[in-house]
Amino acid sequence: MVKINGEEYQYENKQLTAVLEELNYDKARIAVEINEEIVPKVCYDATVLKDGDIVEVVSFVGGG
Protein backbone atom coordinates (compact mmCIF):
# COMPACT_ATOMS: atom_id res chain seq x y z
CA MET A 1 0.00 0.00 0.00
CA VAL A 2 1.24 3.52 -0.81
CA LYS A 3 -0.39 6.82 0.02
CA ILE A 4 -0.67 9.46 -2.71
CA ASN A 5 -2.03 12.83 -1.58
CA GLY A 6 -3.67 11.10 1.37
CA GLU A 7 -5.38 8.34 -0.66
CA GLU A 8 -4.34 4.69 -0.47
CA TYR A 9 -3.33 2.81 -3.62
CA GLN A 10 -1.94 -0.68 -4.39
CA TYR A 11 1.01 0.82 -6.26
CA GLU A 12 3.93 -0.78 -4.40
CA ASN A 13 6.67 -2.05 -6.75
CA LYS A 14 5.31 0.16 -9.51
CA GLN A 15 7.39 2.69 -11.43
CA LEU A 16 6.65 6.33 -10.52
CA THR A 17 6.30 7.37 -14.18
CA ALA A 18 3.65 4.68 -14.74
CA VAL A 19 1.73 5.74 -11.62
CA LEU A 20 1.75 9.40 -12.67
CA GLU A 21 0.49 8.46 -16.12
CA GLU A 22 -2.22 6.25 -14.69
CA LEU A 23 -3.40 9.11 -12.46
CA ASN A 24 -3.32 11.50 -15.45
CA TYR A 25 -0.71 13.91 -14.13
CA ASP A 26 1.03 16.25 -16.58
CA LYS A 27 4.75 15.82 -15.82
CA ALA A 28 5.52 19.42 -16.83
CA ARG A 29 3.20 20.81 -14.14
CA ILE A 30 4.02 18.79 -11.06
CA ALA A 31 6.50 18.35 -8.24
CA VAL A 32 6.69 14.96 -6.52
CA GLU A 33 7.90 14.25 -3.01
CA ILE A 34 8.23 10.79 -1.54
CA ASN A 35 8.50 10.67 2.25
CA GLU A 36 9.16 14.44 2.21
CA GLU A 37 12.08 14.18 -0.23
CA ILE A 38 11.81 15.73 -3.68
CA VAL A 39 12.11 13.31 -6.58
CA PRO A 40 14.09 14.98 -9.40
CA LYS A 41 12.25 14.73 -12.73
CA VAL A 42 15.15 12.79 -14.25
CA CYS A 43 14.57 10.09 -11.60
CA TYR A 44 10.85 9.47 -12.26
CA ASP A 45 11.58 6.50 -14.53
CA ALA A 46 14.06 4.92 -12.15
CA THR A 47 11.90 5.41 -9.03
CA VAL A 48 9.86 2.42 -7.89
CA LEU A 49 7.31 2.91 -5.12
CA LYS A 50 7.72 0.85 -1.96
CA ASP A 51 5.14 -0.39 0.51
CA GLY A 52 4.43 2.38 3.02
CA ASP A 53 5.66 5.26 0.83
CA ILE A 54 3.92 8.56 1.39
CA VAL A 55 3.77 10.39 -1.92
CA GLU A 56 2.76 14.01 -2.43
CA VAL A 57 2.11 15.11 -5.99
CA VAL A 58 1.76 18.86 -6.16
CA SER A 59 -0.02 19.66 -9.41
CA PHE A 60 0.05 23.29 -10.45
CA VAL A 61 -2.67 25.19 -12.25
CA GLY A 62 -2.22 28.56 -13.99
CA GLY A 63 -2.80 32.03 -12.59
CA GLY A 64 -0.84 34.54 -10.59
Added chain:
Amino acid sequence: MTPTREEFHNALIERHGAENQKKFDKATVAICGLGGLGSNIAICLARAGVGKLILIDFDKVDITNLHRQQYKAAQVGMPKAQALSDNLKEINPYITIETHNTKVTEENVIELTKDADLVCEAFDKAENKAMLVNAILENAPEKYLVSSSGMAGFGSANLIKTKKISKRFFLSGDSVSDVNDGIGLISSRVMVCAAHEAHMALRILMGETET
Protein backbone atom coordinates in the same frame (compact mmCIF):
# COMPACT_ATOMS: atom_id res chain seq x y z
CA MET B 1 7.51 64.47 5.66
CA THR B 2 9.31 61.13 5.38
CA PRO B 3 10.07 59.59 8.76
CA THR B 4 13.70 58.98 9.67
CA ARG B 5 15.06 55.44 9.59
CA GLU B 6 14.86 55.27 13.37
CA GLU B 7 11.26 56.53 13.50
CA PHE B 8 10.26 54.07 10.81
CA HIS B 9 11.94 51.19 12.60
CA ASN B 10 10.44 52.08 15.97
CA ALA B 11 6.96 52.09 14.44
CA LEU B 12 7.57 48.57 13.10
CA ILE B 13 8.78 47.40 16.50
CA GLU B 14 5.64 48.84 18.08
CA ARG B 15 3.48 46.71 15.77
CA HIS B 16 5.51 43.48 15.50
CA GLY B 17 7.53 43.37 18.71
CA ALA B 18 11.30 43.88 18.85
CA GLU B 19 12.16 40.20 18.61
CA ASN B 20 10.12 39.57 15.47
CA GLN B 21 11.26 42.80 13.86
CA LYS B 22 14.89 41.83 14.37
CA LYS B 23 14.20 38.65 12.40
CA PHE B 24 12.41 40.55 9.61
CA ASP B 25 15.22 43.17 9.49
CA LYS B 26 17.90 40.61 8.72
CA ALA B 27 15.83 38.49 6.32
CA THR B 28 16.20 38.31 2.56
CA VAL B 29 13.25 37.12 0.50
CA ALA B 30 13.31 36.45 -3.25
CA ILE B 31 10.06 36.99 -5.16
CA CYS B 32 9.99 35.19 -8.50
CA GLY B 33 7.36 36.75 -10.75
CA LEU B 34 6.03 40.27 -10.13
CA GLY B 35 2.45 39.99 -11.33
CA GLY B 36 -0.73 39.77 -9.29
CA LEU B 37 0.89 37.54 -6.69
CA GLY B 38 4.43 38.89 -6.60
CA SER B 39 3.62 42.60 -6.56
CA ASN B 40 1.19 42.11 -3.68
CA ILE B 41 3.55 39.81 -1.76
CA ALA B 42 6.31 42.41 -2.15
CA ILE B 43 4.13 45.17 -0.74
CA CYS B 44 3.17 43.08 2.31
CA LEU B 45 6.80 42.21 3.00
CA ALA B 46 8.09 45.74 2.41
CA ARG B 47 5.47 47.13 4.79
CA ALA B 48 6.46 44.52 7.37
CA GLY B 49 10.04 45.75 7.16
CA VAL B 50 11.69 42.68 5.68
CA GLY B 51 15.30 43.81 5.28
CA LYS B 52 15.95 42.85 1.68
CA LEU B 53 13.83 41.80 -1.27
CA ILE B 54 15.12 40.27 -4.49
CA LEU B 55 12.59 41.11 -7.22
CA ILE B 56 12.73 39.05 -10.40
CA ASP B 57 10.62 39.38 -13.56
CA PHE B 58 11.47 39.71 -17.27
CA ASP B 59 8.25 41.49 -18.14
CA LYS B 60 7.14 45.09 -18.55
CA VAL B 61 4.03 46.63 -16.99
CA ASP B 62 1.10 46.21 -19.37
CA ILE B 63 -2.21 48.05 -19.32
CA THR B 64 -3.99 44.72 -18.74
CA ASN B 65 -1.99 44.27 -15.50
CA LEU B 66 -3.39 47.34 -13.79
CA HIS B 67 -6.60 45.69 -12.58
CA ARG B 68 -4.75 43.46 -10.11
CA GLN B 69 -1.06 44.25 -10.00
CA GLN B 70 0.48 46.95 -7.82
CA TYR B 71 1.55 49.31 -10.60
CA LYS B 72 0.32 52.72 -11.65
CA ALA B 73 -1.05 53.84 -15.01
CA ALA B 74 2.02 56.00 -15.62
CA GLN B 75 4.26 52.93 -15.20
CA VAL B 76 2.88 51.09 -18.25
CA GLY B 77 5.86 50.06 -20.38
CA MET B 78 8.39 50.10 -17.50
CA PRO B 79 10.17 46.88 -16.48
CA LYS B 80 8.12 45.45 -13.60
CA ALA B 81 11.15 44.92 -11.35
CA GLN B 82 12.08 48.62 -11.58
CA ALA B 83 8.50 49.89 -11.32
CA LEU B 84 7.79 47.76 -8.25
CA SER B 85 11.09 48.75 -6.65
CA ASP B 86 10.13 52.43 -7.09
CA ASN B 87 6.70 51.81 -5.53
CA LEU B 88 8.15 49.85 -2.60
CA LYS B 89 10.69 52.59 -1.88
CA GLU B 90 7.81 55.06 -1.58
CA ILE B 91 6.22 52.77 1.02
CA ASN B 92 9.44 51.86 2.84
CA PRO B 93 12.43 54.03 1.91
CA TYR B 94 14.78 51.99 4.09
CA ILE B 95 14.33 48.58 2.48
CA THR B 96 17.16 47.09 0.40
CA ILE B 97 16.00 45.93 -3.01
CA GLU B 98 17.84 43.95 -5.66
CA THR B 99 16.12 43.88 -9.05
CA HIS B 100 16.59 41.42 -11.89
CA ASN B 101 14.90 42.23 -15.20
CA THR B 102 15.34 38.69 -16.42
CA LYS B 103 13.45 35.49 -17.10
CA VAL B 104 13.87 32.84 -14.40
CA THR B 105 15.07 29.55 -15.86
CA GLU B 106 16.27 26.22 -14.51
CA GLU B 107 19.80 27.40 -15.29
CA ASN B 108 19.76 30.77 -13.48
CA VAL B 109 17.27 30.27 -10.62
CA ILE B 110 19.77 29.10 -8.03
CA GLU B 111 22.19 31.96 -8.76
CA LEU B 112 19.38 34.56 -8.75
CA THR B 113 18.01 33.40 -5.40
CA LYS B 114 21.30 32.47 -3.72
CA ASP B 115 21.16 35.20 -1.05
CA ALA B 116 17.55 34.52 -0.09
CA ASP B 117 16.49 32.77 3.12
CA LEU B 118 13.08 32.22 1.60
CA VAL B 119 11.77 32.08 -1.96
CA CYS B 120 8.23 33.08 -2.94
CA GLU B 121 7.07 31.50 -6.19
CA ALA B 122 4.68 33.97 -7.81
CA PHE B 123 4.53 32.97 -11.47
CA ASP B 124 1.49 32.82 -13.69
CA LYS B 125 2.07 29.68 -15.75
CA ALA B 126 1.76 26.22 -14.21
CA GLU B 127 4.89 24.95 -15.99
CA ASN B 128 6.98 27.81 -14.60
CA LYS B 129 5.66 27.23 -11.09
CA ALA B 130 6.60 23.55 -11.34
CA MET B 131 10.04 24.38 -12.76
CA LEU B 132 10.87 26.77 -9.91
CA VAL B 133 9.61 24.47 -7.18
CA ASN B 134 11.51 21.47 -8.54
CA ALA B 135 14.68 23.53 -8.98
CA ILE B 136 14.64 24.94 -5.43
CA LEU B 137 13.69 21.67 -3.74
CA GLU B 138 16.36 19.75 -5.68
CA ASN B 139 19.21 22.26 -5.58
CA ALA B 140 18.60 24.56 -2.60
CA PRO B 141 16.92 22.35 0.02
CA GLU B 142 18.12 24.64 2.84
CA LYS B 143 15.79 27.43 1.68
CA TYR B 144 12.17 27.87 2.65
CA LEU B 145 9.81 27.88 -0.32
CA VAL B 146 6.30 29.33 -0.46
CA SER B 147 4.45 28.61 -3.68
CA SER B 148 0.88 28.89 -4.91
CA SER B 149 -1.63 27.18 -7.14
CA GLY B 150 -5.28 28.00 -7.81
CA MET B 151 -6.57 31.54 -7.25
CA ALA B 152 -8.40 32.41 -10.48
CA GLY B 153 -12.08 33.35 -10.76
CA PHE B 154 -14.87 34.66 -8.57
CA GLY B 155 -15.07 31.52 -6.37
CA SER B 156 -15.17 31.92 -2.61
CA ALA B 157 -12.08 33.50 -1.09
CA ASN B 158 -12.51 31.07 1.81
CA LEU B 159 -11.35 28.17 -0.38
CA ILE B 160 -7.84 29.58 -0.45
CA LYS B 161 -5.66 27.85 2.13
CA THR B 162 -1.99 27.37 2.90
CA LYS B 163 -0.75 23.80 3.24
CA LYS B 164 2.56 22.54 4.49
CA ILE B 165 3.75 20.03 1.89
CA SER B 166 7.06 19.17 3.54
CA LYS B 167 9.48 20.61 6.07
CA ARG B 168 10.36 23.76 4.11
CA PHE B 169 7.79 23.77 1.32
CA PHE B 170 4.41 25.52 1.64
CA LEU B 171 1.62 25.90 -0.91
CA SER B 172 -1.15 28.53 -0.94
CA GLY B 173 -4.28 28.52 -3.09
CA ASP B 174 -7.35 26.40 -3.73
CA SER B 175 -5.31 23.96 -5.89
CA VAL B 176 -7.92 23.81 -8.66
CA SER B 177 -9.05 27.19 -10.08
CA ASP B 178 -7.09 27.32 -13.33
CA VAL B 179 -6.88 30.52 -15.34
CA ASN B 180 -6.76 28.32 -18.44
CA ASP B 181 -10.38 27.35 -17.81
CA GLY B 182 -11.26 30.88 -18.92
CA ILE B 183 -12.31 32.13 -15.48
CA GLY B 184 -9.99 35.13 -15.41
CA LEU B 185 -7.92 36.58 -12.58
CA ILE B 186 -9.78 38.79 -10.11
CA SER B 187 -7.82 41.29 -8.08
CA SER B 188 -9.35 40.50 -4.71
CA ARG B 189 -8.94 36.71 -4.94
CA VAL B 190 -5.37 36.95 -6.23
CA MET B 191 -4.63 39.33 -3.34
CA VAL B 192 -6.04 36.80 -0.86
CA CYS B 193 -3.63 34.20 -2.22
CA ALA B 194 -0.74 36.70 -2.26
CA ALA B 195 -1.53 37.61 1.35
CA HIS B 196 -1.48 33.91 2.25
CA GLU B 197 1.98 33.56 0.74
CA ALA B 198 3.26 36.75 2.37
CA HIS B 199 1.78 35.84 5.74
CA MET B 200 3.31 32.36 5.65
CA ALA B 201 6.62 33.95 4.70
CA LEU B 202 6.48 36.26 7.73
CA ARG B 203 5.52 33.38 10.03
CA ILE B 204 8.45 31.32 8.75
CA LEU B 205 10.83 34.24 9.29
CA MET B 206 9.53 34.49 12.89
CA GLY B 207 10.35 30.80 13.33
CA GLU B 208 6.77 29.55 13.12
CA THR B 209 6.73 26.82 10.48
CA GLU B 210 3.27 25.35 10.94
CA THR B 211 0.35 26.59 8.87
